[in-house]
Amino acid sequence: MANMDSAELMSPVDVIVVGSGIAGLFLAHRCASAGLKVAVVTKKSISTSSTNWAQGGIAGVLNPDDSEALATHVTDTIASGAGLCDEEVVRSVVAEAADRIRDLVKHGVRFDKGEDGKYDKAREGGHSDRRILHSKDATGAEIERALTKRAKDEMDSDFSINENWMAIDLILREHGNPSAGICGIWCLSPAGNVHTLPARAIVLATGGAGHLHRATTNPAIATGDGVGMAYRAGADIKDMEFIQFHPTSLAISDTKPFLITEAMRGHGAILMTKSNYSDWKIAGDGVLPENFSYMKTYSPLGSLGTRDIVARATDTELKRSGDRNVLLVTEHLDTADLRDHFPMIANHLTSHGISLGPDPIPVVPAAHYMVGGIAVDEIGRALVNGVKMSGLYAIGEVACTGLHGANRLASNSLLEAVVYSERAAKNLIEQAETNSLPELRDDLPLWRADHLDVLTEHSPLRADLEALRSTMTLDVGLVKSDSRLKRAKRRITHLSEEAELVWRACKPTQDLVELRNLLDAANLVVDSSIARRENVGLHYNLDLV
Numbered sequence: 344m345a346n347m348d349s350a351e352l353m354s355p356v357d358v359i360v361v362g363s364g365i366a367g368l369f370l371a372h373r374c375a376s377a378g379l380k381v382a383v384v385t386k387k388s389i390s391t392s393s394t395n396w397a398q399g400g401i402a403g404v405l406n407p408d409d410s411e412a413l414a415t416h417v418t419d420t421i422a423s424g425a426g427l428c429d430e431e432v433v434r435s436v437v438a439e440a441a442d443r444i445r446d447l448v449k450h451g452v453r454f455d456k457g458e459d460g461k462y463d464k465a466r467e468g469g470h471s472d473r474r475i476l477h478s479k480d481a482t483g484a485e486i487e488r489a490l491t492k493r494a495k496d497e498m499d500s501d502f503s504i505n506e507n508w509m510a511i512d513l514i515l516r517e518h519g520n521p522s523a524g525i526c527g528i529w530c531l532s533p534a535g536n537v538h539t540l541p542a543r544a545i546v547l548a549t550g551g552a553g554h555l556h557r558a559t560t561n562p563a564i565a566t567g568d569g570v571g572m573a574y575r576a577g578a579d580i581k582d583m584e585f586i587q588f589h590p591t592s593l594a595i596s597d598t599k600p601f602l603i604t605e606a607m608r609g610h611g612a613i614l615m616t617k618s619n620y621s622d623w624k625i626a627g628d629g630v631l632p633e634n635f636s637y638m639k640t641y642s643p644l645g646s647l648g649t650r651d652i653v654a655r656a657t658d659t660e661l662k663r664s665g666d667r668n669v670l671l672v673t674e675h676l677d678t679a680d681l682r683d684h685f686p687m688i689a690n691h692l693t694s695h696g697i698s699l700g701p702d703p704i705p706v707v708p709a710a711h712y713m714v715g716g717i718a719v720d721e722i723g724r725a726l727v728n729g730v731k732m733s734g735l736y737a738i739g740e741v742a743c744t745g746l747h748g749a750n751r752l753a754s755n756s757l758l759e760a761v762v763y764s765e766r767a768a769k770n771l772i773e774q775a776e777t778n779s780l781p782e783l784r785d786d787l788p789l790w791r792a793d794h795l796d797v798l799t800e801h802s803p804l805r806a807d808l809e810a811l812r813s814t815m816t817l818d819v820g821l822v823k824s825d826s827r828l829k830r831a832k833r834r835i836t837h838l839s840e841e842a843e844l845v846w847r848a849c850k851p852t853q854d855l856v857e858l859r860n861l862l863d864a865a866n867l868v869v870d871s872s873i874a875r876r877e878n879v880g881l882h883y884n885l886d887l888v
Contacts (some may be wrong), residue, residue: 344435347350348779349352351413351538351539351789352538352541352787352789353537353538353539353540353541354602355527355540355541355542355543355772355783355785356377356378356380356382356540356542356543357374357380357381357543357544357780358371358374358381358382358540358542358543358544358545358546358771359381359382359384359527359528359542359544359545359546360381360382360383360384360385360546360548361376361385361510361528361546361547361548361549361568361569361572362365362383362385362490362547362550362569362724362739363383363385363504363548364487364548364550364739364740364759364760365483365487365490365739365757365760365761365764366545366548366738366739366740366760366763366764367385367546367548367731367738367739367759368385368487368490368491368763369450369490369760369764369765370546370548370738370764370765370767370768370771371383371452371502372490372493372790373764373765373768373769374772375433375501375502375746376502377768377772377775378771378775379501379771379775380501380502381501381502381503382503382540382542383503383504383505384505384507384508384510384530384540384552385504385506385507385508385566386503386507386509386510386568386853387506387507387564388506390506390660393630397514399446399476399478400454400465400467400475400476400477400478400606400754400757401444401477401481401482401486401625401754402416402440402467402470402474402475402476402752402753402754402755402757402758403416403437403440403441403443403444403474403476403755404416404437404441404474405440405441405462405476405726405759406441406641407438407441407442407549407552412472413437413438414475415471415472415517416437416440416474417430417434417437417607418469418471419470419472419537419752420433420437420543420746420747420752420755421433421470421748422469422621422649423614423649423747423748423750423751424539424746424747424749424750424751424752424880425651425747425748425749425750425879425880426551426748426749426817426879427879427880428745428746428747428749429744429745429746430746431706432721432744432745432746433745433746436744436746436755436758436759439762439765440758440762440799441738443758443761443762443765444761445869446739446761446765447486447489447761450489450493451489451492451493451519451799452478452485452486452489452490453478453485453489454477454478454482454485454628455476455477455478455479456474462476462794463476463477464477465477465478465606465608465609465649466606466609466634467604467605467607467608467609467754468590468608468609468644468646468647468649468650468653468753469644469647469648469649469650469752470609470647470752470753470754472516473609474551475606475609475753475754477606478704479684479685479686479687481687482757483538483575483711483757485719486757490651494595498871499511502594504573506535506712507533508530508531509531509532509568509853509856510528510529510530510531510568510572511526511528511529511530511537511572511851511856512528512529512575513525513528513545513572513573513574513576514526514527514528514529514734514787514788515576516733516734516781516784520734521578521727522577522727522728522730523733524732524733524734524735525576525732525733525735526540526541526542526544526734526781526783526784526787527539527540527541527784527787528540528545528572529790531851531852531853533858535850535852536789537788537790537850537851539787539788539790541783541784541785541787542734542746542783543734543780543781543782543783544734544736544780544781545734545735545736546723546736546737546738546767546771547569547573547717547725547736547737547738547741547742548569548573548737548738548739548741548764549568549569549570549739549755550564550565550569550739550740550741550765551565551567551674551712551713551716551740551741552565552566552567552570552713552860552861552864553565553710553711553712553713554566554567554707554734554812554861555567555586555710555811555812555815555864555868556586556805556812556815556816556820556863557812557813557815557816557863558592558707558708558709559600559709559710559711560592560598560600560601560602560709560710560711561587561600561710561711566857566860566867567697567713567855567860567863567864568715568783568856568860569716569741569858570583570713570716570741570860570862570863570864570867571833571859571863571864572860573717573725573735573737573741574863574867575863577712577727577728577732578714578718578725578726578727578732578735578737579659579717579718579719579725579727579728579729580717580718580743580756580867581714581715581716581718581743581871582714582715582716582749582871583654583716583864583867583868583871583872584715584817584868584871584872584874584875585711585712585714585715585747585749585750585882585884586710586713586714586868586879587650587651587711587713587714587751588654588655588709588710588711588820588881589602589650589654589708589709589711589712590605590614590650590652590653590654590706590708590710591603591604591607591608591614591671591703591704591706591708592604592706592707592711593692593695593704593706594667594668594672594705594706594707595689595695595705595857599851600709602604602709602711603671603683603688603704604688604708605753605754606685607671607673607685607688608646608647608671608700609647610676610681610684610685611673611675611676611747612646612671612672612673612676613632613633613638613645613646613675614636614637614638614646614653614657614669614670614671614672615632615634615635615636615637615664615670615672615703616637616660616666616669616670616839617664617667617669617670618664619635619636619637619638619670620635620670620672620703622635623635623672624856631877632672632675633645633646633876637656637660637669638653641653641656642656644841646821649750649752650711650748650750650751650753651750651880651881651883654708654821655821655822655883657706657707658708658820658821658822659670659699659710661707667705667707668703668705668706668707669703669705669706669707670703670705670706671703671706672698672703672704673699673700673703673704674701674702674703674818676700677699677700678699678701681699681700682699682700685699685726687861692704692756697733708821711739712751712756713740713741714743714747714748714749714750714880714881715743715765715871716737716740716741716742716743716749717737717742717743718739719736719737719742719743719744719763721766722724722738722763722767722769722770723737723738723744723763723766723767723770724736724767724770725737733797734781735780736767736771738762738763738764738767739745739756739759739763739764740756740760740761741768742763742831744759744763746759747759748880749879749880749881749882750880750881757761764831791867795848795849795850796848796849796850797849797850798845798849798850798851798852798854798855801852801854803845804842804845804854804855804858805854806807807837807838807842807855807858808857808858808861809840809862810834810851811835811838811858811861811862811865813818814830814831814834814835814865815831815865815868818830818831818834818870819831819865819868819869821883822835822883822885823872823882823883823884823886824885824886825873825886826886828869828872828873828884829873831865831869832866832869832870832873835862835865835866835869838862838865839862839863840867842855842858842859842862843880872884
């Protein structure tokens with residue numbers, strides 16, 4: 344997809360994949376290797392994805408005949424999801440884990456092994472067993488490395504990766520009728536022009552919407568793009584009230600967010616308030632640090648409680664003490680072993696003058712994962728009014744499969760991504776082999792107008808973005824209330840109206856497209872939060888206590 348000076352109809356492809364994380368690249372490989380013409384559209388470089396930032400790993404039972412281990416993974420997932428998981432989905436994903444992990448290994452992913460040659464497995468919050476495969480503390484980067492290398496090795500005229508191109512909107516096969524399906528996208532070129540790209544199928548793999556909040560572990564690309572596009576096209580969106588906050592984001596001003604993987608708590612790290620820490624130090628050597636953790640009063644699992652419980656407990660303690668952060672304590676653990684298991688974290692902490700092992704790590708909760716999203720069926724097909732939407736798929740964080748329920752179990756996300764990528768790819772390939780893929784349309788509409796103004800002043804958009812993020816942080820965060828949600832709704836409605844005025848008058852830019860998507864996602868989160876009249880999982884409303 345070359346840069347062009349003016350908008351025009353692009354050469355059609357069989358499959359457009361929007362996004363270049365584990366979900367998008369895994370599916371793109373499968374479809375391209377089966378002979379389908381595939382175009383990956385990604386708004387930054389291919390490696391700028393949430394996958395690349397994932398530290399922990401991928402959860403899975405490697406022996407498909409170990410019924411007890413499989414059952415425990417299912418039980419842990421449903422317990423973390425507060426009973427709102429689709430049990431059939433959970434069982435099928437857990438059962439498929441071994442095959443999909445083997446696929447990743449075949450793609451060149453190198454998971455850590457012990458001296459015995461067996462995979463080294465970690466334990467994270469909410470897991471009752473060690474079942475997390477990892478590559479030190481940079482598993483996502485290792486998966487992205489392997490998939491990116493293979494993608495670049497396989498690129499040809501039928502498999503293109505289009506970096507710095509941004510999808511703007513989905514094109515309905517029949518205007519005003521989402522039930523008729525999707526037949527292409529409009530996308531913004533690096534030169535700032537809008538192009539029409541026809542396809543038989545579109546796969547949204549755009550990740551989450553972490554940048555709805557001021558503090559997030561997500562990369563800057565996580566702006567709710569897939570949810571925004573699908574919502575405007577009429578697709579079903581569900582469970583948006585469930586935004587997961589990671590309990591341990593490094594509480595130091597930095598140019599980029601940085602999380603401390605949950606695997607460190609699985610390794611023995613303990614959460615403490617500053618007061619807890621002082622009491623422990625006064626008690627002297629030989630006293631178990633977990634006895635001094637505030638988490639022992641919130642969860643029988645202590646610091647290894649599920650993310651919703653740990654993040655909310657930390658928020659409560661910070662509000663009670665007025666402190667800026669809590670502490671993740673590791674000085675009772677073997678320093679050399681810690682640094683061997685978590686080298687990336689150790690190096691990053693060193694750059695801030697913190698020594699992993701001897702020094703307590705300042706941490707706070709930060710927006711991390713969008714549990715809800717585009718409603719999909721068992722193979723990743725998007726739904727409209729509960730029925731499959733022809734030509735549209737969603738995989739990875741942007742999709743709501745029913746696996747996570749009201750709260751995602753740690754390291755189930757990479758598993759879900761690769762399982763649904765394989766299912767969606769298999770369905771697309773089968774349709775291609777039976778000539779049943781949706782027909783291409785050769786009369787797709789070009790962009791809506793050529794006479795729009797050039798957007799020369801971006802500062803108002805950025806001011807509106809900061810206002811949105813402040814509203815979501817203060818009013819729609821870990822702890823909600825009816826009055827705060829109604830206040831957020833009024834403010835976001837006003838911001839949406841202002842953005843719509845600019846949208847109708849100006850040519851699109853990435854800033855404008857992202858703000859539009861974030862506002863749509865924010866409205867969905869607020870509306871879903873108002874509608875949810877019970878406290879469950881990640882949704883906690885003080886007025887429902």
